[in-house]
Amino acid sequence: xxxxILARVSSKEQQEGYSIxxxxxxxxxxxxxxxxxxxxxxxxxxxxxxxxxxxxKAMLKFAEDQSETVALITSNVDRLQRSFREYxxxxxxxxxxxxxxxxxxxxxxINKDSSSSxxxxxxxxIAVAQNYTDILSEKVKGALYTKRINGEWxxxxxxxxxxxxDEVTGKPTLMLDKESAFLVRKLFTEYASDSxxxxxxxxxxxxxxxxxxxxxxxxxxxxxxxxxxxFYYGExxxxxxxxxxxxxxxxxxxxxxxxxxxxxxRSRTNAPRQTKKPFIFKGLIKCATTGRIVSSDIKKGKxxxxxxxxxxxxxxxxxxxxxxxxxxxxxxxxSIKIDDDxxxxxxxxxxESHESEKEYQDNAIKGLQKESxxxxxxxxxxxxLALAKSITTDEYDKKCHQLKTRQYQINDQIxxxxxxxxxxxxxxxxxxxxxxxxxxxxxxSKIEQKRKLINYVxxxxxxxxxxxxxxxxxxxxxxVDCSTRSEWLGHKDSNLDxxxxxxxxxxxxxxxxxx
Numbered sequence: 001x002x003x004x005i006l007a008r009v010s011s012k013e014q015q016e017g018y019s020i021x022x023x024x025x026x027x028x029x030x031x032x033x034x035x036x037x038x039x040x041x042x043x044x045x046x047x048x049x050x051x052x053x054x055x056x057k058a059m060l061k062f063a064e065d066q067s068e069t070v071a072l073i074t075s076n077v078d079r080l081q082r083s084f085r086e087y088x089x090x091x092x093x094x095x096x097x098x099x100x101x102x103x104x105x106x107x108x109x110i111n112k113d114s115s116s117s118x119x120x121x122x123x124x125x126i127a128v129a130q131n132y133t134d135i136l137s138e139k140v141k142g143a144l145y146t147k148r149i150n151g152e153w154x155x156x157x158x159x160x161x162x163x164x165x166d167e168v169t170g171k172p173t174l175m176l177d178k179e180s181a182f183l184v185r186k187l188f189t190e191y192a193s194d195s196x197x198x199x200x201x202x203x204x205x206x207x208x209x210x211x212x213x214x215x216x217x218x219x220x221x222x223x224x225x226x227x228x229x230x231f232y233y234g235e236x237x238x239x240x241x242x243x244x245x246x247x248x249x250x251x252x253x254x255x256x257x258x259x260x261x262x263x264x265x266r267s268r269t270n271a272p273r274q275t276k277k278p279f280i281f282k283g284l285i286k287c288a289t290t291g292r293i294v295s296s297d298i299k300k301g302k303x304x305x306x307x308x309x310x311x312x313x314x315x316x317x318x319x320x321x322x323x324x325x326x327x328x329x330x331x332x333x334x335s336i337k338i339d340d341d342x343x344x345x346x347x348x349x350x351x352e353s354h355e356s357e358k359e360y361q362d363n364a365i366k367g368l369q370k371e372s373x374x375x376x377x378x379x380x381x382x383x384x385l386a387l388a389k390s391i392t393t394d395e396y397d398k399k400c401h402q403l404k405t406r407q408y409q410i411n412d413q414i415x416x417x418x419x420x421x422x423x424x425x426x427x428x429x430x431x432x433x434x435x436x437x438x439x440x441x442x443x444x445s446k447i448e449q450k451r452k453l454i455n456y457v458x459x460x461x462x463x464x465x466x467x468x469x470x471x472x473x474x475x476x477x478x479x480v481d482c483s484t485r486s487e488w489l490g491h492k493d494s495n496l497d498x499x500x501x502x503x504x505x506x507x508x509x510x511x512x513x514x515x
Contacts, residue, residue: 003036003071004063004099008044008056008079020045022363027073030104036071053086060089063099069111070098076105077125082133084126084474116478123475148238151246158231159212159222160184160250170401174247181250183210184226188251191227192258198223227259280326280450281306281461288464289314296322308463318465328468329442329454335480336438336457365414372410375403434476 007023020043031038040062044055063070074080080101081087093099100111103125110122147154153174157163160181161174187205190196196204198220206217218226226232233256234249235242279296287294289309297305297319304322309315379400386396434441434457442453454461457476462469472480 001034001036001071002039002066002068003031003034003073003102004039004059005031005041006044006059006072006074006080007042008046008074010045010047023075023079026075027104030073030102034071036073039066039070056086060086060093060099064093066098069100071102072099073102073104076103077122078129078132081126082129084130087126087474120475120478123478127473127475148236148243151244153231153236153245153247156213158229159210159218159226160232161247165401170405176248176250180210183208184232185250187223187226188232188255188259191262192255194262198227224263227263230256232256279304279322280447280454281322282451284451284454284458285325285461285463288462288469294463306463308465311465318463320463320466320468325463325468329458330439332470332472332480333438333442333453333457336434336476338436338479368410368414372407375407375410379403 005024005027007020007027009020024041024043028038028041040059042055042059042062044059046053046055063072072080080103081090090099090101094101094110095112097112100109101122102109106125108118108121110118144154157174157177160177160183162177164173164175165171166173183205186208187201187210190204191201201223202218202220205223210218212218212222230237230242231245232250233253234244236245281294282296283293285294285306286292287308289311295307297307299305305319306322306325308318308320310318382391382396382399382403385391386393391399434453438453438457442450445453457473458470459473460469460471471477
């Protein structure tokens with residue numbers, strides 16, 4: 001059989017920590033044991049969750065162009081994918097008998113004739129990898145939130161400031177741009193006089209020499225963005241919230257307030273009122289007619305309704321009782337089950353997957369620790385050179401800062417890897433809890449937990465008038481009513497096409513109420 005090797009890491013840093021060559025050598029040995037003819041080896045350095053994965057798609061195109069079925073050889077599920085984004089594309093190639101996937105470390109082969117249990121294990125492997133990525137993302141968000149609370153800005157500096165590093169700590173910071181900070185202050189002062197339009201200010205800024213990062217004159221929209229940006233008086237707006245920052249303001253709050261009065265015509269008293277009611281479906285359901293988020297409202301002080309638009313007459317509102325939608329959601333949670341045999345198979349599979357993931361993490365940590373030790377040797381040598389006055393103090397400080405920065409990055413990466421085992425357990429517990437007692441878990445949860453469970457299991461929730469439409473996220477689409485289906489026993493002779501016989505997109509029509 002002909003084969004394609006896929007070795008992948010997410011970043012240059014991982015490439016250094018866990019050699020892509022190590023993966024390649026392991027997969028090559030597997031092909032030799034199986035007597036496979038290697039057509040091509042793809043060594044990919046790209047994230048499986050961001051961007052359009054050009055190299056990955058090029059590999060799939062190469063496989064598709066072959067005249068016979070080829071074996072796609074990779075270490076484990078998360079080397080192939082960490083999300084379900086390309087699932088239909090990969091599964092399509094499997095069903096068309098273009099490829100079969102060999103997960104070497106997990107000892108699994110997925111092809112057109114694979115049992116539903118093996119397909120479920122593949123799906124759960126993706127879910128585990130995706131949730132691991134999501135948890136890391138949450139940790140990054142937590143770190144960013146801490147920076148906001150501490151008044152630290154992340155990202156490119158606003159016009160009038162420059163990105164630099166603190167001379168003492170070496171951490172990223174902002175400082176006033178000597179060339180443009182004065183001109184930005186002048187921009188606010190002129191606008192506060194209420195004597196110039198944005199177009200006239202654009203011409204003035206061009207005459208002053210105030211430019212953007214591309215060294216081009218500011219556009220009207222860029223000036224408008226500057227004028228309404230609270231950063232210039234001492235607060236940063238992030239995701240709709242204001243945080244005080246630690247950097248030198250360019251203007252005072254009074255000047256900024258005057259500019260906002262000029263900008264808004266001195267009257268913004270009719271802003272829409274925001275509800276503080278914790279509705280279960282707030283932000284989770286879209287109106288199929290308008291594409292907008294369905295809103296919620298309370299009638300007579302206690303009856304909650306979801307408000308969509310009539311598909312035949314979009315100007316007309318349709319009121320659907322929240323409790324009716326909730327009952328339909330509960331029915332789905334009731335139907336999520338896994339029989340004991342399949343549960344045992346999944347448990348064994350996850351144990352194997354965990355060992356494979358742990359081996360990957362251990363190799364990555366060893367590589368990072370080795371690099372850190374090498375850096376420490378360089379730091380010691382550098383210190384000796386400085387003590388011997390073979391290099392200047394400035395040269396020592398600059399090089400030492402570079403090496404120390406990399407060491408800090410390595411320590412952060414090691415901490416992330418050490419958290420992987422804990423993350424794996426959290427993910428497995430989440431999937432198993434929902435799979436084994438989804439309805440009970442949902443019923444006993446408070447509103448915020450209910451919202452998280454709905455978002456975890458459902459996708460594409462829509463109201464088309466009074467009709468609720470939805471699809472289920474993987475692997476839960478494969479778990480619905482599985483206790484009543486014979487194919488969940490994983491019979492080898494079953495040729496069931498799950499995509500046809502178990503559609504994941506459903507609809508339910510509810511009674512309409514009008515007022």
